[in-house]
Amino acid sequence: MILCDIGNSNVDFYQDGKMWNMPHKQFKEFRTQEKIFYISVNQALTQFLQAKEGYIDLEPYFEFDTIYQGLGIDRIAACSTVKDGMIVDAGSAVTVDIMSGGMHLGGFIVPGISAYERAFASISPRLEMPLNPNISLDALPQKTSDALSYGVVRSIILLLEVTCKDKRIYFTGGDGKFFSKFFSNAIFDRSLIFRGMLKTIKEAHLA
Incomplete structure (x- = not known):
């Protein structure tokens, strides 16, 4: 399988x-x-x-409690493994979902790091440069490449901080491990979506 x-x-x-x-x-x-x-x-x-x-x-076999319209099946799979907490899938887009008592309360989406790179390049050729996810956040940048990286990384982290409050955060996705290091209450699980799929296969007796 x-x-x-x-x-x-x-x-x-x-x-x-x-x-x-x-x-x-x-x-x-x-x-x-x-x-x-x-x-x-x-x-x-x-x-x-x-x-x-x-x-x-597998999409027709997922049973998921939410009133969110248009929730992607990848987000459903990731959330189905978490009863309480915040789920962050940091890939080409960063999706954030909140689970409480097994119920999906809602979520939001922001561009991922690679999407920001393309957006900056569309603004000006002078902004067409790779972002550095490991930029130091302890001091204000003194050059454009650092300024772009700082703005992207810090804005995403601050948004996650405001949203999570005291919740456990479950990170997955290509940039999930990087963002998880900024949070003491974080767990990085690369297989989170697959664990949701395995759970549904078992519950639906498909294998």
């Missing part, structure tokens, strides 16, 4: 505790004899997989 989390940029895989990823184009050529359970936020790939044997879309 292989699990697939199909995102906007890549496809993440999980099998027996091992994780890897590949771009969408390569995924279309992927072949295996294993049964594959997947979730997807990419409509084109979802349609592509509907015609393929051995691929099971």
Whole structure:
């Protein structure tokens, strides 16, 4: 059994505790004899997989308590593993969701670090430069590259601080480990979404 989390940029895989990823184009050529359970936020790939044997879309099997309209299946999978706390998936976008007593109270979305890089480049060629996630936040920047990095990293951290208050924070996603180091009440779990998928597979008796 292989699990697939199909995102906007890549496809993440999980099998027996091992994780890897590949771009969408390569995924279309992927072949295996294993049964594959997947979730997807990419409509084109979802349609592509509907015609393929051995691929099971897990989205219809999730039972999740929320009044949030349009909540992505990746966020549902991550939140379904947490009864109380704040879930932060820091990838191409940073999604934040609050769980209380097993109920989803709501959440919000901000651009991820790579999205900010593209946004700055669209403003001016002089702002087209890579951001440094490890920028020091102890002093005001003295050059443009540091100023961009400082503004992005500090604004995301401050927003998370205001939102989490005294809640436990569960980080996942490509930049999740980086952001988790700023919080004493944080847990980084790269497999959070996959744990939600495994939970649903077990509860729905699919394997």
